[in-house]
Amino acid sequence: xxxxxxxxxxxxxxxxxxxxLFIVKKLIAFLLCYVAGMLLAEIIVIVIxxxxxxxxLQGEMLDFQTMLLMKYYGDIIFIAVMLLxxxxxxxxxxxxxxxxxxxxxxFIGIGISVFLLAISIGGIMILGKIExxxxxxxxxxxxxxxxxxxxxxxxxMEEVLxxxxxxxxxxxKVSLPLAVLISSAIFILxxxxxxxxxxxxxGIIGIINLFLISIIFSFLTIMQKSIWAACGxxxxxxxxxxxxxxxxxxxxxxxxxxxxxxxxxxxxxxNGGIYGxxxxxxxxxxxxxxxxxxxxxxxxxxxxxxxx
Numbered sequence: 001x002x003x004x005x006x007x008x009x010x011x012x013x014x015x016x017x018x019x020x021l022f023i024v025k026k027l028i029a030f031l032l033c034y035v036a037g038m039l040l041a042e043i044i045v046i047v048i049x050x051x052x053x054x055x056x057l058q059g060e061m062l063d064f065q066t067m068l069l070m071k072y073y074g075d076i077i078f079i080a081v082m083l084l085x086x087x088x089x090x091x092x093x094x095x096x097x098x099x100x101x102x103x104x105x106x107f108i109g110i111g112i113s114v115f116l117l118a119i120s121i122g123g124i125m126i127l128g129k130i131e132x133x134x135x136x137x138x139x140x141x142x143x144x145x146x147x148x149x150x151x152x153x154x155x156x157m158e159e160v161l162x163x164x165x166x167x168x169x170x171x172x173k174v175s176l177p178l179a180v181l182i183s184s185a186i187f188i189l190x191x192x193x194x195x196x197x198x199x200x201x202x203g204i205i206g207i208i209n210l211f212l213i214s215i216i217f218s219f220l221t222i223m224q225k226s227i228w229a230a231c232g233x234x235x236x237x238x239x240x241x242x243x244x245x246x247x248x249x250x251x252x253x254x255x256x257x258x259x260x261x262x263x264x265x266x267x268x269x270x271n272g273g274i275y276g277x278x279x280x281x282x283x284x285x286x287x288x289x290x291x292x293x294x295x296x297x298x299x300x301x302x303x304x305x306x307x308x
Contacts, residue, residue, distance in 0.1 A: 013090050015173065022173040023182065030166055030186065033085050037078035044077070045070055065143070072150030075157035082160050090169070097164040098227030105224045109232025112220075116233075116286055117240055121247075121262075123282045129270040130277075133261040136246070140257045147243045147257065155235030162187040162214070163221045163230050176222070184214035194250055198267075198274045205269060206279035212287035213237075219294040223301065241277070248276030 007017045010029035015022070046056055048070070054060040061067060086097050094100075124130045162183045170179035188210045195210075196203035217230040224230075242249040246258030264271040272279035 010085075011089060019174045023170065026166060026169050027182075027186070029085065029089075029169075030161065033082045033165075034078065034161065037081040040081065041074040041077045045074065069146055069150050072147070072154045075154045078157045079153070079160050082165055086165065097160065097168060098221060098230075099164075100226045100228075102224060102226040103228050105220075105226055105229040106232040108224070109220065109229035109234070110236045112229070112290075113233045113236040113240060116290060117237065117245075120277055120280065120283045120286045121245070123286070124271055124277060124280060127270050127282070129265050129268060130247075131263055131265060133263060135259060136257075136261050139259060143257045144243050144259070148239045151239040151243070152231075152235045155238060156231045158187065159217065159221075159227045159231045159234055163217055164227045167218055167221060180215065180218045183218065184211055187214045187217075191250060194252075195275065195279070201269060202273045202275050202279040205272070205281060205284060206275055209278050209280075209283050209287055212284065212291055215291045216287065216294060219291065219298060223294065223298055248272070248274065250276065250278060 004021075006012070007014060007021055008025040008028060010025065010032050017025070049056045049060070049062065052062070054062065062070070083094065083097070086092055086094070121130060125132070166183040166186060167179055170182055174182075188207060191206070191210055195206040217234060220229040220233065221227050238249055241247050242252070243257065244259050245262045246260055247262050248264070264273075264276075267273035269279075269281050271277060272283070277283050
């Protein structure tokens with residue numbers, strides 16, 4: 001038992017163990033960093049509230065918009081904790097977690113987010129399940145930019161944890177498909193509560209779409225040999241959907257500020273109901289098709305490298 005506990009301890013970087021134990025070890029390390037980041041972020045939020053004269057113990061909180069921004073910008077704590085663990089315990093460079101000199105691929109990710117959203121939302125609009133009611137007047141540009149900055153951090157945080165840490169460490173010991181599957185499953189878990197807040201069918205479609213987008217994130221990370229493209233796609237998918245188009249983001253329908261006034265027409269599997277287009281079957285088709293394209297491109301690249 002002592003040897004077992006020593007092997008799965010997240011405070012060493014031993015590799016000499018079975019694949020099953022190695023997976024458990026990395027999941028424990030992931031959980032440790034996540035909980036540590038969450039506790040630090042909560043403490044900082046509480047301190048800020050008290051410093052501003054709010055007694056959180058009595059339920060006094062800042063407004064929804066400010067709290068949402070604090071949540072997004074607070075995700076930098078999770079990134080810091082994970083990178084610290086990566087350097088101190090894993091003893092690896094930042095380039096090995098995916099932060100290398102290929103920063104230009106970040107803009108590839110942004111371009112992909114625009115393309116996927118345009119096809120998905122365009123298809124739903126053709127079906128008459130989303131309509132554009134024009135552009136909002138008196139757009140709060142400063143607040144909009146604040147939210148875009150928050151989404152940049154929030155998307156990067158999830159990619160550092162799921163693709164940067166989990167995917168990169170797991171594929172050292174287990175097969176690549178299994179590493180992708182596990183990192184994707186962990187990526188989906190935190191979204192569970194909002195996914196099933198509405199009708200069951202939307203939750204099922206949402207899980208399928210989350211799995212597909214996670215596969216795309218993983219393919220991009222592997223093909224680009226960095227997490228920059230995945231970060232760009234993830235962050236700007238959220239930013240464009242919420243702060244530009246004004247649509248629901250992962251079930252969050254409390255709009256802060258946006259450019260376009262786009263509205264879902266009714267609740268159905270075409271627009272994803274209260275969860276938004278991320279629970280739409282149109283999005284499923286678009287993400288599935290793009291994942292297949294990346295898969296085929298990846299196979300061709302492997303074959304070309306083998307020939308060379």
